[in-house]
Structures are given as C-alpha cells and as structure tokens.
Amino acid sequence: MQLDHDDRVVSLKIVYYGPALSGKTTNLQALRDCLPRGSVGRLVTLETRDRRTLFLDLLPVVFHTATAYRVRIRLLTVPGQVMHEATRRVLLQDVDGVVFVADSQIRETTTNNASFRELREVLVDDVPLVLQFNKRDLPAVRSDDELGRLATSRRLPVVGAVALRGEGVRETLARVLALVWRRQAAAHGLEALLGVDEAGFVDRVLGTMATP
Numbered sequence: 001m002q003l004d005h006d007d008r009v010v011s012l013k014i015v016y017y018g019p020a021l022s023g024k025t026t027n028l029q030a031l032r033d034c035l036p037r038g039s040v041g042r043l044v045t046l047e048t049r050d051r052r053t054l055f056l057d058l059l060p061v062v063f064h065t066a067t068a069y070r071v072r073i074r075l076l077t078v079p080g081q082v083m084h085e086a087t088r089r090v091l092l093q094d095v096d097g098v099v100f101v102a103d104s105q106i107r108e109t110t111t112n113n114a115s116f117r118e119l120r121e122v123l124v125d126d127v128p129l130v131l132q133f134n135k136r137d138l139p140a141v142r143s144d145d146e147l148g149r150l151a152t153s154r155r156l157p158v159v160g161a162v163a164l165r166g167e168g169v170r171e172t173l174a175r176v177l178a179l180v181w182r183r184q185a186a187a188h189g190l191e192a193l194l195g196v197d198e199a200g201f202v203d204r205v206l207g208t209m210a211t212p
Helices: 024-034 082-091 106-122 144-154 169-188 190-194 198-206
Strands: 002-004 009-017 044-047 053-064 070-077 097-103 129-134 158-160
Touching: 009 024, 009 169, 009 190, 024 053, 024 070, 024 097, 024 129, 024 169, 053 198, 070 198, 082 106, 097 106, 097 169, 129 144, 129 169, 144 158, 158 169, 169 190, 169 198
Parallel strands: 009 070, 009 097, 097 129, 129 158
Antiparallel strands: 002 009, 044 053, 053 070
C-alpha cells in the first residue's frame, strides 16, 4: 500500500496469478463490465498474436471518499506461460493482495499445482491470498466438496467461478479486498483516514454503496 498524504491518495495493487488460460484476463473483463462505470477505467491488455497475455492486463479502479481521499486500485494479471516466470516475479513486487485463478478441470490439477508452488516461492507469507476455481461450468471438474476440503487444508478462502458469465468474479474481488483491509487498516489508520470500515470499503469498490 502506498499513501500520499500531500495529494491525499491511497494506492493498492492486486494481482491475478495462475496458469495460462485459467481465466485471469476473463476475470478483469467481467469486472470491467460489472463495476461502477464512474470508478472503473479502461482495461489495458498486451497480447500475443494468438490473444494470450504477453505481459499484463491492467484494470484501474478509483473512488473518492468522504474525507477527500482518492483510492486507486490497480488490478493486474500476470502472463501464465512458463517462459514468463521473471515477469511474474516482477509484477508481484509490492503487491497488496493476490487472487490465484485455477482451472477447475481435473486434468489441469498438475498445471495448477505447479503454478501455485511457484507463487508460494515468491509471495511473502502475510500477503492476502484468495483461491478462485474458475470454469465450474465445464465437465470433469473438481467437486464442491473437494474445494471445501482444500479451503480447510490450505486455510485460504476458496471461491468457485464461471468468469465468462461473470459468476464469482465480484465475490472473489470482495474476499481479497476484505483481507487487504484487515492487513493494512490498523497499521495505517484507514478507517479514520478514509471514513469507511471494512464493509464500506468493499462496498465502495463493488458499487453497492451510494457515493457520499
């Protein structure tokens, strides 16, 4: 988290991480379409010729608080291809929260696990992390019971999603935002600084609270 008290700006960085074709870009596309038009910016995507992410996707979200602070949130994806490991490590620097997007298909388990191990090698232990299992609409996916057991064993929030239909993407963002707030609020006095509590902060980003 970056605080600029002179310009009254609070900046956050949330990274969507995971293997290639798991649905990271699709998450940001769905969020662009469902977040408040007045706060969400243009989705910037750098792609290869086959429309796979070359470097990153960036979706900026901005809102103003009753205390005259501006909150800027950068939602970023990382390229999932194996060759881009160095890029992924760079994009994880100074991250405030991470969403790991996994493919729910059983056949993708090995790929998911390899990507998750790589993330764990780089990510600082106390950085908030949410697991999203995407593509729940496809056949031969991991069961809801399996996801529940995974949440218990990993001690991490797990959200099921069908990002192509916008299902689960808001819930995923809400979970990681709440965890980021809990990690940062006390240290920076965010409730007094921004004039909102945890629920109010999440609501402002998702557009479920009226602008003051």
